[in-house]
Amino acid sequence: MEVSDGATRVLAGLLEARTGQQLQVGRRWRLETGLAPLLRSHGYASADALVSHIQAGHDHALADAVVDALLNNETSFYRDQASFALLKDKGLARLQRERGAGRRLAIWCAGCSTGQEAYTLAMMFADEPARWEGWTIDIVATDVSRGAIEAARAGRYSHFEIQRGLPMAKMVRWFDKEEDVWVAAPALRQAVRFQQRSLLDAAPHPGRFDAILCRNVLLYFSSSLRRQVFGRLASVIAPDGVLMLGAGETVIGNTEVFVSDFECRGLYRPILPEDAWRAA
Amino acid sequence: MKTCLVVDDSKVIRKVARHILETLDFSVAEAGDGKEALVYCEATPPDVVLLDWNMPVMSGMEFLRALGEAELSRRPKVVFCTTENGIGHIRAAIEAGADEYVMKPFDRETLYSKLQIVGLA
Numbered sequence: 001m002e003v004s005d006g007a008t009r010v011l012a013g014l015l016e017a018r019t020g021q022q023l024q025v026g027r028r029w030r031l032e033t034g035l036a037p038l039l040r041s042h043g044y045a046s047a048d049a050l051v052s053h054i055q056a057g058h059d060h061a062l063a064d065a066v067v068d069a070l071l072n073n074e075t076s077f078y079r080d081q082a083s084f085a086l087l088k089d090k091g092l093a094r095l096q097r098e099r100g101a102g103r104r105l106a107i108w109c110a111g112c113s114t115g116q117e118a119y120t121l122a123m124m125f126a127d128e129p130a131r132w133e134g135w136t137i138d139i140v141a142t143d144v145s146r147g148a149i150e151a152a153r154a155g156r157y158s159h160f161e162i163q164r165g166l167p168m169a170k171m172v173r174w175f176d177k178e179e180d181v182w183v184a185a186p187a188l189r190q191a192v193r194f195q196q197r198s199l200l201d202a203a204p205h206p207g208r209f210d211a212i213l214c215r216n217v218l219l220y221f222s223s224s225l226r227r228q229v230f231g232r233l234a235s236v237i238a239p240d241g242v243l244m245l246g247a248g249e250t251v252i253g254n255t256e257v258f259v260s261d262f263e264c265r266g267l268y269r270p271i272l273p274e275d276a277w278r279a280a
Numbered sequence: 281m282k283t284c285l286v287v288d289d290s291k292v293i294r295k296v297a298r299h300i301l302e303t304l305d306f307s308v309a310e311a312g313d314g315k316e317a318l319v320y321c322e323a324t325p326p327d328v329v330l331l332d333w334n335m336p337v338m339s340g341m342e343f344l345r346a347l348g349e350a351e352l353s354r355r356p357k358v359v360f361c362t363t364e365n366g367i368g369h370i371r372a373a374i375e376a377g378a379d380e381y382v383m384k385p386f387d388r389e390t391l392y393s394k395l396q397i398v399g400l401a
């Protein structure tokens with residue numbers, strides 16, 4: 001199936017308006033592979049037919065489905081093991097010291113895809129019950145994709161998904177097997193609030209976070225939008241909070257409101273007003 | 281170069297595993313049952329053993345126990361690779377000292393991921 005230039009423009013525009021994601025020229029093939037099942041299931045002969053239906057503007061569910069199909073949802077448990085070790089041993093250790101009085105942490109996993117990242121966080125806490133005894137850990141995980149959030153909430157993983165990144169001991173400890181599907185244990189599912197929400201909209205409740213994970217999401221934003229989103233994340237993170245990006249991502253050249261966290265290299269911290277003053 | 285001993289009574293599985301492992305920069309040796317594998321490990325312990333469960337002569341579990349008792353210059357990591365996908369089997373493997381567990385069918389990503397977990401990729 002060939003997608004015409006006209007249809008490509010419309011679909012790329014829809015994707016960017018809804019999510020901020022730009023369709024890379026080199027990833028145009030995603031249009032074809034992504035849309036093929038949708039065309040089949042909805043009975044459209046071509047992408048152009050689909051596009052004109054969307055442009056008529058009545059079928060919001062269809063537009064949602066198209067956006068979902070064009071998003072890259074790739075993820076895995078413990079994606080970049082070393083980064084999660086750093087978060088656990090350094091980032092969370094510091095927060096635990098700083099928050100000893102209130103014993104409460106709010107964590108936002110922004111762009112959580114099908115849930116593996118949020119459940120990884122939940123396992124990190126659940127695996128150390130003595131360390132976190134008496135603590136209230138609020139994990140909220142959001143994604144713009146409805147399909148991804150539904151999958152995340154269900155917590156059901158295929159034979160292949162469950163074997164990406166997840167050590168066997170955690171797999172049998174935190175997942176039950178139903179036929180060929182691995183289902184996150186109730187304790188894990190209850191530890192995370194999943195919400196369909198775009199990073200371009202307001203931050204979720206409670207609106208102030210000790211740690212934010214925003215990994216492999218901002219890659220395909222335009223640089224100006226990326227800058228804007230970093231600014232928003234900075235406005236909802238605690239002054240001593242930690243930001244975790246994807247292993248291949250950095251703030252350098254992308255924003256001035258976060259800097260590398262010298263105590264936990266690989267994590268980022270917001271720049272405080274006095275730092276900003278000094279930097280100016 | 282890292283070394284892996286692929287232990288499986290199926291020649292086809294050994295070939296598939298070898299191919300994937302070679303793309304991951306492993307030097308690969310093969311054994312058709314636990315006994316052969318044990319002899320190999322005693323002579324040249326590899327970095328990791330990819331181990332089938334059901335095999336004639338000596339099963340994966342029997343191999344794992346024997347490996348624990350053998351005097352080796354160094355202990356290889358052991359990653360089970362089997363169609364026995366039940367939680368009971370996985371727990372038994374953990375108890376017997378396996379380092380990781382690959383459930384068949386597997387692909388390159390699965391193998392790569394499990395080797396990363398045991399610190400070899």
Ligand SMILES: C[S@@+](CC[C@H](N)C(=O)[O-])C[C@H]1O[C@@H](n2cnc3c(N)ncnc32)[C@H](O)[C@@H]1O
Pocket residue numbers: 018019020021071072073074075076079110111112113114117142143144145148197198199200214215216217246
């Ligand atoms: C490649 S996945 C990364 C998932 C996970 N964070 C990880 O690193 O493994 C990117 C996710 O970001 C989501 N996403 C893209 N644009 C978004 C936006 N504007 N708001 C929220 N999520 C978005 C996509 O739906 C997708 O699930």
Ligand SMILES: [Mg+2]
Pocket residue numbers: 288289290332333334335
């Ligand atoms: Mg066999």
